[in-house]
Amino acid sequence: MPERLPRIGETVHYVSHGTPFQADGSQAYTSRCRAAIVTEQTADPDHPAQVGLAVLNPTGNFFHRTVPYHDGNATEGAEDCPNRRSHGNPFRYCACGWVEASFAAGSWHTLEDCDA
Numbered sequence: 001m002p003e004r005l006p007r008i009g010e011t012v013h014y015v016s017h018g019t020p021f022q023a024d025g026s027q028a029y030t031s032r033c034r035a036a037i038v039t040e041q042t043a044d045p046d047h048p049a050q051v052g053l054a055v056l057n058p059t060g061n062f063f064h065r066t067v068p069y070h071d072g073n074a075t076e077g078a079e080d081c082p083n084r085r086s087h088g089n090p091f092r093y094c095a096c097g098w099v100e101a102s103f104a105a106g107s108w109h110t111l112e113d114c115d116a
Contacts, residue, residue: 001049002069002110006038013114014055014067017105031105033114042066053108070107072114075099 006012014036019028040052042065049069055062077087077098084096092100103109 002071002113005041005049005051006110008038008040010038012036012038012051012053012108012110013103014053014062014064014108015070015103015105016055016057033103036067036108039063040065051108067106067108068104070104070109072101072103072109074101 013033016029016032016034018031021027034055034057036053036055038051039054042050042052044050044066047066047068050066051069052065053063053067055064075097077084077094078096081087081094081096081098083094084098087094087098088100092102103114
Protein backbone atom coordinates (compact mmCIF):
# COMPACT_ATOMS: atom_id res chain seq x y z
CA MET A 1 0.00 0.00 0.00
CA PRO A 2 1.32 3.49 -0.74
CA GLU A 3 2.50 5.73 2.11
CA ARG A 4 -0.61 7.84 1.62
CA LEU A 5 -3.59 7.66 -0.67
CA PRO A 6 -3.67 10.30 -3.39
CA ARG A 7 -6.19 13.07 -2.90
CA ILE A 8 -9.05 13.75 -5.28
CA GLY A 9 -7.67 15.63 -8.28
CA GLU A 10 -4.13 14.24 -8.00
CA THR A 11 -2.49 12.48 -10.94
CA VAL A 12 -1.48 8.81 -10.76
CA HIS A 13 -0.67 6.12 -13.33
CA TYR A 14 -3.25 3.57 -14.45
CA VAL A 15 -1.99 0.38 -16.13
CA SER A 16 -4.11 -0.44 -19.17
CA HIS A 17 -5.05 -4.04 -19.97
CA GLY A 18 -3.97 -3.96 -23.61
CA THR A 19 -5.77 -5.96 -26.29
CA PRO A 20 -5.82 -9.76 -26.55
CA PHE A 21 -3.15 -11.46 -28.64
CA GLN A 22 -4.18 -12.38 -32.21
CA ALA A 23 -3.67 -15.82 -33.78
CA ASP A 24 -0.44 -14.56 -35.40
CA GLY A 25 0.95 -13.48 -32.01
CA SER A 26 0.46 -9.76 -32.62
CA GLN A 27 -1.25 -7.40 -30.23
CA ALA A 28 -2.86 -4.11 -31.30
CA TYR A 29 -2.22 -2.39 -27.95
CA THR A 30 0.12 -3.53 -25.17
CA SER A 31 -0.41 -2.91 -21.46
CA ARG A 32 0.94 0.59 -20.68
CA CYS A 33 0.93 3.27 -18.03
CA ARG A 34 -1.65 5.98 -18.68
CA ALA A 35 -2.24 9.28 -16.92
CA ALA A 36 -5.19 9.18 -14.55
CA ILE A 37 -6.86 11.66 -12.23
CA VAL A 38 -8.25 10.47 -8.90
CA THR A 39 -12.00 11.13 -8.85
CA GLU A 40 -12.88 9.45 -5.54
CA GLN A 41 -11.47 7.59 -2.56
CA THR A 42 -13.73 4.59 -2.17
CA ALA A 43 -13.17 4.16 1.61
CA ASP A 44 -13.75 0.41 1.29
CA PRO A 45 -12.35 -1.22 4.48
CA ASP A 46 -11.68 -4.46 2.56
CA HIS A 47 -9.72 -2.56 -0.15
CA PRO A 48 -8.21 0.53 1.52
CA ALA A 49 -5.99 1.53 -1.43
CA GLN A 50 -8.79 1.35 -4.00
CA VAL A 51 -9.69 4.61 -5.77
CA GLY A 52 -11.92 5.90 -8.55
CA LEU A 53 -10.10 7.17 -11.64
CA ALA A 54 -10.62 9.15 -14.83
CA VAL A 55 -8.07 7.57 -17.17
CA LEU A 56 -6.74 9.68 -20.03
CA ASN A 57 -6.05 7.50 -23.07
CA PRO A 58 -4.85 8.69 -26.48
CA THR A 59 -8.11 7.40 -27.99
CA GLY A 60 -10.52 8.60 -25.31
CA ASN A 61 -11.28 8.74 -21.61
CA PHE A 62 -12.14 5.83 -19.34
CA PHE A 63 -13.86 6.05 -15.96
CA HIS A 64 -13.48 3.33 -13.32
CA ARG A 65 -14.73 3.53 -9.72
CA THR A 66 -12.89 0.57 -8.13
CA VAL A 67 -9.23 0.48 -9.17
CA PRO A 68 -6.84 -1.38 -6.86
CA TYR A 69 -3.30 -0.26 -6.03
CA HIS A 70 -0.29 -2.34 -7.14
CA ASP A 71 3.32 -1.47 -6.32
CA GLY A 72 4.92 -3.46 -9.15
CA ASN A 73 7.06 -5.64 -6.89
CA ALA A 74 7.74 -9.27 -7.65
CA THR A 75 6.02 -12.00 -5.65
CA GLU A 76 8.73 -14.23 -4.21
CA GLY A 77 6.97 -17.61 -4.29
CA ALA A 78 7.76 -20.72 -2.26
CA GLU A 79 11.24 -21.12 -0.74
CA ASP A 80 11.33 -24.83 -1.68
CA CYS A 81 10.47 -24.29 -5.37
CA PRO A 82 12.39 -26.86 -7.47
CA ASN A 83 12.49 -24.38 -10.42
CA ARG A 84 13.79 -21.40 -8.43
CA ARG A 85 16.88 -20.88 -10.65
CA SER A 86 14.71 -20.60 -13.74
CA HIS A 87 12.50 -17.80 -12.35
CA GLY A 88 12.40 -15.11 -14.99
CA ASN A 89 14.08 -17.26 -17.62
CA PRO A 90 12.09 -17.83 -19.82
CA PHE A 91 8.76 -17.46 -18.01
CA ARG A 92 7.15 -14.68 -15.95
CA TYR A 93 5.16 -16.90 -13.56
CA CYS A 94 5.78 -20.15 -11.69
CA ALA A 95 3.47 -22.70 -10.04
CA CYS A 96 5.20 -21.93 -6.71
CA GLY A 97 3.62 -18.46 -6.69
CA TRP A 98 6.60 -16.48 -8.05
CA VAL A 99 5.59 -13.60 -10.33
CA GLU A 100 7.98 -11.30 -12.19
CA ALA A 101 8.10 -7.66 -11.11
CA SER A 102 5.69 -5.59 -13.18
CA PHE A 103 2.64 -3.43 -12.61
CA ALA A 104 -0.61 -5.38 -12.76
CA ALA A 105 -3.00 -4.48 -15.57
CA GLY A 106 -6.09 -2.72 -14.29
CA SER A 107 -4.30 -1.21 -11.28
CA TRP A 108 -2.94 2.20 -10.30
CA HIS A 109 0.38 3.32 -8.82
CA THR A 110 2.00 6.59 -7.88
CA LEU A 111 4.35 8.44 -10.18
CA GLU A 112 7.14 7.76 -7.65
CA ASP A 113 6.61 3.97 -8.01
CA CYS A 114 8.04 3.94 -11.55
CA ASP A 115 10.32 5.64 -14.02
CA ALA A 116 7.73 5.80 -16.83
